[in-house]
Amino acid sequence: MLKVGVIGYGYWGPNIARNFNAIDGVKVEVVCDKNPAALKKVKKINANINTTRDSRDITRSPEIDIVAIVTPVSTHYQLAKDALENGKHVFVEKPFTATISEAERLIDIGSKKKLQIMVDHTFIFTGAVRKIKELVEKNELGEIYYYDSTRVNLGLFQHDVNVVWDLAPHDLSVMDYVMKPKPVAITANGVDHFGRSLENIAYISVYFPNNLIAHFNVNWLSPVKIRTTLIGGAKRMLVWNDLDTDEKIKIYDKGVTVRNREGVYNLLVEYRSGDMWAPRIDHSEALRTELEYFIDCIKKEKSPINDGKAGLRIVKMLEASDKSLKQNGKMIKL
Amino acid sequence: MLKVGVIGYGYWGPNIARNFNAIDGVKVEVVCDKNPAALKKVKKINANINTTRDSRDITRSPEIDIVAIVTPVSTHYQLAKDALENGKHVFVEKPFTATISEAERLIDIGSKKKLQIMVDHTFIFTGAVRKIKELVEKNELGEIYYYDSTRVNLGLFQHDVNVVWDLAPHDLSVMDYVMKPKPVAITANGVDHFGRSLENIAYISVYFPNNLIAHFNVNWLSPVKIRTTLIGGAKRMLVWNDLDTDEKIKIYDKGVTVRNREGVYNLLVEYRSGDMWAPRIDHSEALRTELEYFIDCIKKEKSPINDGKAGLRIVKMLEASDKSLKQNGKMIKL
């Protein structure tokens, strides 16, 4: 029986606890939160789970095998460090850490202690993203030209991070997962409307080798919810609309072939516009799939795809984005 | 009777000719195009219109009062200059000119000769944009926080200009029309996938005073057509979907009030989420409205809202965008 301690029982924590508990051979032993009301809720749902307001009752407990950290990002490093140093595997909410150096140190400790770290990039375990990954791997889209994501809504303003750290990790982690090329530079533009020095709207461009470009539009002030990603390839193009219940992914047999001939007016462009196809998507709960995979990784002593290194790659982009924001969109090398 | 000569009879020229001809007291006298097939088409539609392959038959004809220039942007300056110097009013396709200095010189000649220049910013004569203008003027949205536009589709690659010069003038002219504050700086990121040194995807951020930001996503390589603009205000927010036949504009009684209190964890955010309202939009043909207005301006010797100066404001943003593109998103002051 693997025993889990969950630190943080706000919006997402209950889902982590419920899904860990539903796995055979896994048991949530104790939940920690500073808020007594949250702990009451734990007891009401499942009287067999212990509660505490002191995270050390988890990170330092000899009973606990896995620590799930579901707290604000500024606290991730200290809690994860404490857990790793006490021999626990760590599941940590995204973004992994508040700085690159924190991430690097945690990876280092985990590696030395032979403990697994998983960063909760839930989206890469959804049926939609796994299908996109599969299509890209099979080269169904051909060479990728661009990755263009929009994630906007009337969002919950975070107290401690800007909209980039709140929303972009979802999309950056999906991009990191599905695309082979690695990004080389970032620019970001954005504004804060409320005097908090925390942007509530931002536009991020990510440069790759070979003219591949990615773009992320994140906004807490949109009247409508949009969760759409376009991926354009040389052979086919794809639209992922995460709000579409039945047809989340549409693949378009569309494209352009441009032949440059002598002289600009000899440009020959051929347009191709064929069928559209919406593959069936697996609807199983992503978080459940992710946690089962984590347990499997722990048992087999293998590093998950969303390990500390993956978490670090996202944090690098977030840090670069913040630097660029502060310098009015200056390009920051990764 | 005001007599019009139309130079350029490709995709858009026939619409210009047809709509000028439909106005009482206006007659299209002659059409010029280098392509004999285009001139044949003119004759087939209306045998009473003369045709020529030499633009000087129009710009220098004593018969002609108004010259409509519907040719590639690189030719606008020379044709417009020729027309103005020969005492013709000029209607010119957007973007106005290929450079700021060209635009300034044309404005100068027009002003000295007391001739009207109209730049074909058709969109500002649509029912939808006039409604947005009206709403902003009445302060229905409150202070504007952002203007976020997406104009993407599997687009016709232009031979001589990049996607910014092709698609963004529509949106920049709408923004210029509806928003009172004037932009102060621009950044642009984009790529060319076909070795033409002409970007086919670009992302433009426009900075205004007081943290107002605008963003433009233009793309010739999208499998789907999107024509959506979000305008977020302190009081209300608006979505303009130009592809929606019946409900082009939706106004959301949604917003956020943020009160910063001592200490970051005391942040108080109030969310407001009320009704949505889609006002009835006038469906009359924008181009017809625009040309009738131009005739009216000529008769009353008044400058149109979309005059050379308006055209120049857009060209300034386009030039700045090109500069920024060449410097990886460096901020360019306007």
Place this chain on the structure above:
Amino acid sequence: MLKVGVIGYGYWGPNIARNFNAIDGVKVEVVCDKNPAALKKVKKINANINTTRDSRDITRSPEIDIVAIVTPVSTHYQLAKDALENGKHVFVEKPFTATISEAERLIDIGSKKKLQIMVDHTFIFTGAVRKIKELVEKNELGEIYYYDSTRVNLGLFQHDVNVVWDLAPHDLSVMDYVMKPKPVAITANGVDHFGRSLENIAYISVYFPNNLIAHFNVNWLSPVKIRTTLIGGAKRMLVWNDLDTDEKIKIYDKGVTVRNREGVYNLLVEYRSGDMWAPRIDHSEALRTELEYFIDCIKKEKSPINDGKAGLRIVKMLEASDKSLKQNGKMIKL
């Protein structure tokens, strides 16, 4: 403390139990199901609830105040009768009973025993339907011309009832709730494709006085899910799309005024096409609202709006529909 016994713990029963239990002063005491696996599930979720496979442990228990019957319709009568005769209030799944006479007998017993009966017409407690009711009451739509509902999807084939008894009660109960006039006749057409003598597709027309008509399209064999109701009034028209998360109800300021003058060719029709308006809808869980209201009715000894009589009105339409189906759409008087 009011004590509830729930009979039937399949698809919907767990929701009933969870929502009853969440109400202050109410406690689910025991759950009955024939399937031991269902009872195991009860225990796993809440170890404090007793379980039984014999419904009489509920209907005849001196502990129980309210019996919730969440079983196939063919069993409703016997279980409800047993409960009422033993002095329990009854909450029963829709449709109320399998026949008109069963419904009448239950109403009779309940009335004599001064016990409340509530039929689970959940939809009339949704924010959307309550808003429609409010609009109709305030005469915002003017005289109602028609009520046109489509409820289709790749549906779960029921073993014991046809698609009309499965899907139409939702819409018939909404219609019954929002419309003042009472229906006078019904026609229904439909087919069974699988040799079960149970229609899987049906079209029902309901006639009212004064040319008001209602129509219901129910289908278990649709590749797409549609949940749309149009209500056309003399003053305004309404579209309720229950699958639209944010704009479930749209009210159109549209209409037609027809003036008949002498001679058919003198017909004068005026079309009105104005704004559209989507009011904010309350999103609280309908079932919770419904059950709290039931508890309130029991305490105040008042009959709920969805009492046995309301249930009977729906059963009358269902019976008439079956008669019409068997006679190829013959009109059946109500």
Place this chain on the structure above:
Amino acid sequence: MLKVGVIGYGYWGPNIARNFNAIDGVKVEVVCDKNPAALKKVKKINANINTTRDSRDITRSPEIDIVAIVTPVSTHYQLAKDALENGKHVFVEKPFTATISEAERLIDIGSKKKLQIMVDHTFIFTGAVRKIKELVEKNELGEIYYYDSTRVNLGLFQHDVNVVWDLAPHDLSVMDYVMKPKPVAITANGVDHFGRSLENIAYISVYFPNNLIAHFNVNWLSPVKIRTTLIGGAKRMLVWNDLDTDEKIKIYDKGVTVRNREGVYNLLVEYRSGDMWAPRIDHSEALRTELEYFIDCIKKEKSPINDGKAGLRIVKMLEASDKSLKQNGKMIKL
């Protein structure tokens, strides 16, 4: 050169004239309308076309080869008869005639005189319907279970016919074209809200052998425009949304297999839910395709698919529908 005379130049006549004139070897010689303003419009568009207010100048002219009748349905019979008796081929607007007997007599005359009759079932020449036909022919859908069409909007009230005769011919002709089985009976329910004895809302069910059913929802009083047809087959299901610009047809790899075993509770239902596929649709103008085909039929002396007999099949359904409407949905045998 085949010479065409067009009778009726209201809403649709100009399209007929323009498309006939665009065909090589065909010329519109004369247009007839009772309204002088319509004839002025003819002259303005094409000064070479003669005009007349007397239809006999067309039906009896030795110059004319083809008479196009684009007038109200009550006049079709007399005009077509006159044209056929004078040796003209006839293109006639849908619905073919006002009665079955009129249609039969016209077919008879045409047959004796070896003249072609084409009824303007334009929709069967659209890319979408030709694609549906192709799919059905190739048995891609398997055995058809149902055909369910909705055609509603705030419609132009016709002076002389009800909504069934106005809107249903589109869908009945598509159904007649794509489906092999022939209908055996019809029921129709509907109402008139304006005291005209002409229904403005109607619901039509069409019965076929083997439990195939079709249904048509036609409504002049809808606040929204819907043009959707569902076709459910044993192998696949299809949705045709004629208002969707890019994905008019979607084919769903969805279905149900029902196995009846002994006893109703042993019912075994298997649900299949696979990919969706939207084939590329040809976008050429349907009317142009139709008229070119008519010219081809005339030259090759072959009967078009939408000949008088096809027109008659639709009129039979319309007449039956009217009979059923007058008898409250009584089933009328065809």
